[in-house]
Amino acid sequence: MGVHSPYQAPKYYVDKYTGHMWGANKDRKNYAAMMSSMDEGIGNITKTLISEGIYNNTIIVFASDNGANVGYCSDADGNLTPTASVEPGSNYPLRGGKRSIFEGGIKSVSFVHSPLLRGGGRVMKDLVHVVDWFSTFEDIISDGFTVPRKYRFKDRNPLDSISAWRAIKKGANGKRKKFLINIDTRGSIKCGPTMPFKGFRKNQWKLIVGGEDPQVGGIAPTAPPSPARITSSPTSNSSTYCWTPPRRSTWLMPTRR
Numbered sequence: 001m002g003v004h005s006p007y008q009a010p011k012y013y014v015d016k017y018t019g020h021m022w023g024a025n026k027d028r029k030n031y032a033a034m035m036s037s038m039d040e041g042i043g044n045i046t047k048t049l050i051s052e053g054i055y056n057n058t059i060i061v062f063a064s065d066n067g068a069n070v071g072y073c074s075d076a077d078g079n080l081t082p083t084a085s086v087e088p089g090s091n092y093p094l095r096g097g098k099r100s101i102f103e104g105g106i107k108s109v110s111f112v113h114s115p116l117l118r119g120g121g122r123v124m125k126d127l128v129h130v131v132d133w134f135s136t137f138e139d140i141i142s143d144g145f146t147v148p149r150k151y152r153f154k155d156r157n158p159l160d161s162i163s164a165w166r167a168i169k170k171g172a173n174g175k176r177k178k179f180l181i182n183i184d185t186r187g188s189i190k191c192g193p194t195m196p197f198k199g200f201r202k203n204q205w206k207l208i209v210g211g212e213d214p215q216v217g218g219i220a221p222t223a224p225p226s227p228a229r230i231t232s233s234p235t236s237n238s239s240t241y242c243w244t245p246p247r248r249s250t251w252l253m254p255t256r257r
Contacts, residue, residue, distance in 0.1 A: 009030050016036060064109065067094065067106065068091050070097035091104030101182055101197065124171075129179045139165035140165055179200075180200055181199030208251040209251075
């Protein structure tokens with residue numbers, strides 16, 4: 001369950017956004033309508049868990065695989081242009097979007113909700129990679145139990161996954177300190193560098209190597225996009241456009257945790 005292209009939603013949800021989103025393009029309205037539909041769907045699932053009497057023993061995880069689409073950066077002939085068209089998503093104030101390895105492309109929000117979690121809500125700022133959910137779910141299932149030796153994995157290869165369950169449940173420091181982002185990956189035909197690029201993150205530092213063509217598809221760093229100002233034909237005054245960084249083969253940059 002999630003919001004993804006193609007941007008389509010029932011008229012019932014779209015009509016909720018036709019008034020206060022005057023001037024927004026059709027995709028932006030559909031994007032908002034899809035969010036409302038998803039929210040209602042999650043609510044229906046939660047109500048069912050409660051009515052079936054299993055909510056108190058359930059853990060709900062909401063996660064994403066990448067940042068939002070923020071712009072197509074090529075025209076019909078594949079030529080890069082800052083005004084080809086604009087996707088309805090936003091990762092502001094992070095640079096970049098899906099298909100780039102700037103923070104807007106790889107950093108996404110998630111939350112874990114359950115009556116099993118004590119102490120109220122809190123914000124976790126530790127590094128967590130999507131592969132870490134595998135070991136995290138393993139720890140959730142076995143939490144509080146000692147796995148009998150005969151049920152333990154005997155010939156299991158080492159995993160890239162690192163459990164984040166102690167950090168989620170008890171607020172302990174997360175174990176992950178680094179992860180590989182990409183190795184010799186190319187951008188897509190819609191957006192991203194055409195030359196191979198790779199990325200690596202350790203603590204607050206990120207290294208990007210390669211991708212001599214600019215990683216396009218970013219957010220104007222001066223102002224957040226307004227829902228009613230994301231149009232299908234952005235101008236130089238628009239709050240969202242395809243931002244082109246200076247050409248360079250190596251980037252070393254700090255990231256805020």
